Amino acid sequence: MITFHNDLHALHHGKLEMFRGAMVPCFEVPARVDHVLAELRARALGPVQAPPACGDDPIARVHARRYLDFLAGAWDEWVALDPANASRDAIPSCWPIRTFRSDVLPASFPARLGLFSFDAGSPLTAGTWTAARKGADCAVAAAQRLLAGDRAAFALTRPPGHHAGADFFGGYCFLNNAAIAAQALRDGGLDRVAVLDIDYHHGNGTQSIFYGRGDVFFASVHGDPRTEYPFYLGHADERGLGDGAGCNLNLPLARGTGFDSWRSALAQALQAIRAFGAQALVLSLGVDTFEGDPISGFRLASPDYLRVGEDLAAAGLPTAFVFEGGYAVAEVGINAVNVLDGFCQRA
Ligand code: OKP
Numbered sequence: 001m002i003t004f005h006n007d008l009h010a011l012h013h014g015k016l017e018m019f020r021g022a023m024v025p026c027f028e029v030p031a032r033v034d035h036v037l038a039e040l041r042a043r044a045l046g047p048v049q050a051p052p053a054c055g056d057d058p059i060a061r062v063h064a065r066r067y068l069d070f071l072a073g074a075w076d077e078w079v080a081l082d083p084a085n086a087s088r089d090a091i092p093s094c095w096p097i098r099t100f101r102s103d104v105l106p107a108s109f110p111a112r113l114g115l116f117s118f119d120a121g122s123p124l125t126a127g128t129w130t131a132a133r134k135g136a137d138c139a140v141a142a143a144q145r146l147l148a149g150d151r152a153a154f155a156l157t158r159p160p161g162h163h164a165g166a167d168f169f170g171g172y173c174f175l176n177n178a179a180i181a182a183q184a185l186r187d188g189g190l191d192r193v194a195v196l197d198i199d200y201h202h203g204n205g206t207q208s209i210f211y212g213r214g215d216v217f218f219a220s221v222h223g224d225p226r227t228e229y230p231f232y233l234g235h236a237d238e239r240g241l242g243d244g245a246g247c248n249l250n251l252p253l254a255r256g257t258g259f260d261s262w263r264s265a266l267a268q269a270l271q272a273i274r275a276f277g278a279q280a281l282v283l284s285l286g287v288d289t290f291e292g293d294p295i296s297g298f299r300l301a302s303p304d305y306l307r308v309g310e311d312l313a314a315a316g317l318p319t320a321f322v323f324e325g326g327y328a329v330a331e332v333g334i335n336a337v338n339v340l341d342g343f344c345q346r347a
């Protein structure tokens, strides 16, 4: 399987994130992708390439223009507020929640930073836009390979994407790479596409982007949002709206869930994707379901990820893997590549 590697990912390197009132070192670090890349090469799983530039259109098919304009200029605006800001990342501290207006674009940069985000844990840095933008290139390139007839492709990038909505960032995510890949598959001629999200955290951004649509099915296996981030979305009763009614499947599991129960939920998600009639699959590949993950609560072990890849291959669909979470840095390469390896062995 070909890998499209974001060679600019390290330009996004947050220093600190807000956690329980303290600023703590970021969990989402550049070394994550470096470990996956090293493991891919060690196992000779296929060629690794930089992606061709996809242009702005595939991104604008998913994200709002005013949000993209904001992201592209955000760092310069942040530094313009105060030259001393050049040495610290931009983190929002106010948000327009219920009863506030979001239709009026504030002139104030801190106000726009809050308007276009939902948490204080996702620092925006000098290189965030450049890194995220190239991640979209990887996602589109992976989709294009499926359209050209490949069985699978891997978008190896960070920052991750599945928490980012059409016009907001959060949960370490800025551009929704999986959604961009799914939309590229639709625009490339496929009628029915599925996104399956196996990251520990619910892919609220991806769900929200496709919630009213009947052409893209979204399924997710994740920590129960009653106790787990992102808290405000991801419940089992969210089944889609309007044209999208019945095209959203959430399978929340309790913190502490082990591989056998998790694998049953995966089987249920794949069965629903088959019933939907998907012609291709975008797989949001988070490996923060690992027992050693520092911010998550499932109990998958490294060899389990080989079985995950086999189960995904058995579904028989052309599959674009898009890298998401996984914060046990030393093991993230083994775990992510185990999924790809298991897939390739069974495909
Ligand atoms: C991103 B992805 C940790 C607080 C949790 C947000 C987690 C975002 C996960 N101290 N902060 O889904 O892996």
Ligand code: ZN
Binding pocket: 199, 200, 201, 286, 288, 324, 325, 326
């Ligand atoms: Zn996650």
